[in-house]
Amino acid sequence: MTRLLPNVNKVFFASDGSSAVEIALKMSLHAHQIAGQHQRTHFVALENAYHGETVGALSVSDLGLYKTPYKPLLFPTTFLQHIPYVRGSDDPLWHDCETEWVAIEKQLNNTPEQLSAIIVEPIVQGAGGIKIYSADFLRRLSAWAKTHGVHLIADEIMTGIARTGKMLACEHAAITPDFLCLSKGLTSGFLPMSAVLTTQKIYDYFYDDYETGRSFLHSHTFSGNALAAAVANETLSIVETESIEHHATFIGQHMRKAMYALADEFTQLSNPRGIGAIAAIDLPKDNRTPRLSLQIAVDAAKNGILLRPIDQTLYWMPPLIAETADLDRLYHATRKVLSNLRIA
Ligand SMILES: Cc1ncc(COP(=O)(O)O)c(C=O)c1O
Incomplete structure (x- = not known):
């Protein structure tokens, strides 16, 4: 798994997609805190986003059907509007969405210093209606996040492990996120498992003696279950050897x-x-x-x-x-x- 994306090779195991999203959100916020950036508490997501159904994952999802009854429990999120959707990679917008980006950048520029992370389903939004968007948009969004010290969370729970014709959908835009969430295809759906991959830089924020209180504490009973891990290893090996x-x-x-x-x-x-x-x-x-x-x-x-x-x-x-x-x-x-x- 650590070979999937160069430099995003520190793995935190979990047991399902929503837990992976919770972990990525918490780890982003916590890493900023350790770095002294306590004001970075806000998250940005895309219109029509779906990231799961636990409280954090629902907060960054944009599907009323799933979240409306639970609104009092959820934290506010900014949802970027007017995403440049395409029919496929032969759409001109796929390669160049400069005009559309101007409107999106305006939405981002409101409070960049308060942002912890931008979370996206790279290239394809699943539960939001199988919506495909411009690779150029993802590239621009990633560059903007890097420039402003905002993390990028790539939720590849649906797209990851070859579904979009690349091992990771991020590869369509040649981007490197700070967090990568994987599940579903990781075990070909045979056993429940998920993982959040991150960078050495994020890992180092948390690596210290327990007494310093910097540990990342997030554990579920079945996180990294050994049987599921064996299935994931076998799946990855088949995916690789059989192209x-x-x-x-x-x-x-x-x-x-x-x-x-x-x-x-x-x-x-x-x-x-x-x-x-x-x-x-x-x-x-x-x-x-x-x-x-x-x-x-x-x-x-x-x-x-x-x-x-x-x-x-x-x-x-x-x-x-x-x-x-x-x-x-x-x-x-x-x-x-x-x-x-x-x-x-
Ligand atoms: C993109 C995405 N994120 C998160 C999830 C949530 O995963 P789980 O249902 O395993 O909690 C899903 C599930 O469909 C998904 O497609």
Whole structure:
């Protein structure tokens, strides 16, 4: 794991994605405190962000459905607006979002000295609706954070370990975050495990005699569970030796073609998009079918596939070992489900 990202190679183990996010938030704040920067207490996230459902993770998430009832428990976060979303890496905005960046930088420049960290799902926001954004935006955001002494937390819980066609989505923008959160793909989903990787610099803030009170105290019973760690090691070894990230790119190309075919056939569908082994399309907003997502999920299961639209977004995120025959089955079954809905 320590070879994934040069210089981000100190590992703190946990047991699930939300815990990893809590750890990264706490470690960022605490490191600033040790460095004497007690005013750095505020966090910035992106509109449509999803980082999990514990109190800290919910605070930096932007999905009302999940957080509204718990608002009294949550801390205030600034959510950057007008993110330059793209359909894929062939969108011009992917390479250059200078105009859009001007508006975003204004939002950041309000109180940079109060910021502890900016947290992002690099390149793809999952639960927020499979939204892909400009690599140039991520590059600019990372550079801005470095210039202003603000940490960057890369929540790669969904994107990490080859899902976007790179081992880490951060590689699309060639950035090095201060904290990297991994889970899901780390054990191929077989056992619960997560990890927060950080730099030697952050590690050194906490490395001292216990009596100095600088220790980073965050422990859950199953953090770094040995069995899960063995599965993670095996997963990483298979991903590396079988070049799974290249396979992710290959199956992604196949899926995107199929998504575009669905967009051509079902004209009420919009915004087909994708990167790596992720493809998505939006269902009609004004569709009158009650509980459309549920209907799709139930009908898909009857047709032998798992589809679970997020709100109005239908997406494919198959296992990274999927073969073209699996993807063809996914396409034909999805087509059948959409035909049954008569939304063309
Ligand atoms: C980007 C991201 N962050 C955090 C989480 C939370 O992980 P967990 O459900 O393991 O707590 C998820 C889960 O879907 C996620 O996609």
